Amino acid sequence: MKKFKKILKRTIVVILCVIIVLAAATYFYMKQPQFGALPEGKRLELIKNSPHYKDGKFRNLVEKPTISEGYSITGEIWEVLTKKFPRTEPVDVLPSVKTDLKALPRNRNVMVWFGHSSFFLQVDGIRILVDPVFSGRISPLPGKPSAYKGSDIYSVADMPEIDYMLLSHDHYDHLDYETVKALQPKVKYVLCGLGAGAHYERWGYTAKQIIEKDWGEHVDVKPGFTIFTENTHHDGGRGFKSSQALWLSFYIQSPGMNVYYSGDGGYSGRFKDIAAKHPPIDWAVMECGQYNKAWQSVHELPQEVALATTELKAKNLIPVHHSKFTLAKHPWDEPLKEITKYSRDKNYRLATPMIGEVVNLDDSAQMFRQWWKNVK
The missing domain is CATH 1.20.5 (Single alpha-helices involved in coiled-coils or other helix-helix interfaces)
Incomplete structure (x- = not known):
């Protein structure tokens, strides 16, 4: 004994x-620095004054479970660990175009998508960079998820001087430490949700560079050009403490055209509200990928993307959040196939550019091929 x-x-x-x-x-x-920083001091006090910050964290306008009824977190983890899902990433090198962004004349209204949710937008002479991720990976841990072959052709060195860098939320597939730190000398202003400025400050950005906003606020860029920070239904976090930085969508109103970027988020009535609040949307850049019925509350299914675009009354749709990283169980090209199907006979035009292809925002006749076909 x-x-x-x-x-x-x-x-x-x-x-x-x-x-x-x-x-x-x-x-x-x-x-380590890639985990960012939590808000403290004056930044935390400002956050506490937000009507969307309650009981120590930011909240969605309508709270609902992240995991859908009939599913469980343990069940989803078990499926990922024990099952193989077909074609979650391409075998072939993805087709792409390497555009010289620095050579684009300032008077051209264009968009260039870099895969997943990263894109460059130039409207009325203002250069905007959204959710840039150029490190080829989206995890602070070694290994996957890593970028598909052919999808990671752009780097920080390829970027021109940026007037505004927009951040939808602070998840790793939207806020990349290596990319953002290297971009600092090229960026005039960062526009992000309340709390997210703590990350940028830790990574060497000055207080003058950082603009933090709540839902329903705006930034006046120049006469006739305003960026509105709107809500979405999602969450945030880079460590053990979640939802300390607010997640955003953006309505960009310029003298020449209006662009909406959804950020990440499940379907809700916000799209009708945004359409009623603002002038008509010329281009909607919408999350469409890395979805699952289990977490439908925070990521839209393709049919919901089509519905939301209709409710926004947008003239054109560019689907993003796909074709670079695998974060869900669906085939890598399913988002493109599904949104193409659900966009038939809709009042908007679907645009499906390749990575790096220039979208001429003033050209309503520009054609886009279904580049994903025949890619294994």
Whole structure:
């Protein structure tokens, strides 16, 4: 009996030591700069004054479970660990175009998509860069998810001087430490949700560069040009403490045209509200990819993207959040196939540019081929 007690005691001591070592290793690992920073001081006090910050975190306008009824987090994890899902990433190199962004005349209204949700927008002489991720990966941990072959052809060096860099939310597939840190000298202003400025500040951005906004606010860029920060239904976080930085969508109103970027978020009545609040939308850039019925509340299914675009009364749709990283169980090209199907006979035009292809925003006759066909 005494021998058993000694063995048990030693086992408990070993287990406790392992737990302490793992906890210490995790603590110091999480101190690395790629995890960003939590808001504190004056920034935290400003956040606490927001009507959307309650009980220590930001909240959606209508709160609902992240996991849909009939599904569970453990069940989803078990499926990913034990099942293989077909064609979640392409075997072939994705077709793409390398456009010289620095050579684009300022008077051209264009958009260039870089895969997933990263894109360059030039409207009425203002250069905007949205959710840039150029490091080829979207995890602070080694390994996958990594960019598909052919999808990661742009780098920070390819970017021109940027007037406004927009951040929809602080998840790793939208806010990339390596990319954002390297971009700092090229960026005049960062426009992000309340709280997200803490990340940029830690990464070397000055207070003058950072503009943090709540839902329903705006930034006046120049006469007739305004960027509105609108709501979406999602969340945020880069560590153990979630939803400390607000997630946004953007309505960009310029003298020549109006552009809406949805950011990430599940379907809600906000699209009708945004359409009623603002002038007609010329181009809607909408999240369409990395979805699952299990987390439908925070990521739209393709049929919901089509419905939302209709409710926005947008003239043109560009689907994003696909074709670079695998974050869901669906085939890599399913978002494109599905949104093409659901966009038939709609009042908007579907535009499906290749990565790097110039979208001429003033050209209503520009044609886009279904580039994903015959890509294995």
